[in-house]
Amino acid sequence: MEPFRKLLEAIDEKEGLEDICGLAVKTSGKFVYNRSYELQTLDNYPQPARNLTAKHRMNYFHAHYKPVALMRFSYGCPYNCSFCVLWKLCKRKYISRKNELIVKELSELDNRNVYVVDDEAFINIEKMKDLADKIRENNINKKYHMYVRSDTVANNPALFEKWACIGLDSVMIGLESIFEDDLNQYNKSISSKAQD
Ligand code: SF4
Secondary structure, three states: OOOHHHHHHHHHHOOOOOOOOOEEEOOOOOEOOOOOOOOOOOOOOOOOOOOHHHHHHHHHHOOOOOOOOOOOEEEEOOOOOOOHHHHHHHHEEEEOOOOOHHHHHOOOOOEEEEEOOOOOOOOOOOHHHHHHHHHHOOOOOOOEEEEHHHHHHHHOHHHHHHHOOOOEEEEEOOOOOOOOOHHHHOOOOOOOOHHH
């Protein structure tokens, strides 16, 4: 990400760190917070140089998918569950990569297993329908593991059938409670009752 690149450049050039957004710099024993950094897009980043980590890939922790490639389709989450740190970090922003760029990266991946590290990749339903179509049209044959909210699955069964057909192999779902009061307290924006 941008602040990390600027940090490395500043260290390299022996420059000060006070103008780099997103950093907390220890000065006289105390952290001083620079201006915050706001990510605007994921589309300008180069694809990871996976050849540099290929020799470690069998050691990645995911027991069911070995070897596995990690990949990101989006960043952030628009929800604000009380127990979750993510929305504080991303300020409830949700940014998706262009589907064309995702398909290009997928088509160049050696690994069949893909662990999508998004916090909730399926926030934008129409975009995920389109991505599934593009993956099918490009004959990309992968197995995906993804995080998803329970209400996204319950409200969009056809979308998940579609994704199962193009390789969605497993999902991780957080079921924090079956009680309405708990869910409200957690700010889950979800109901334990069946929706119409
Ligand atoms: S939906 Fe998931 S990622 Fe988003 S705030 Fe809630 S727990 Fe965090």
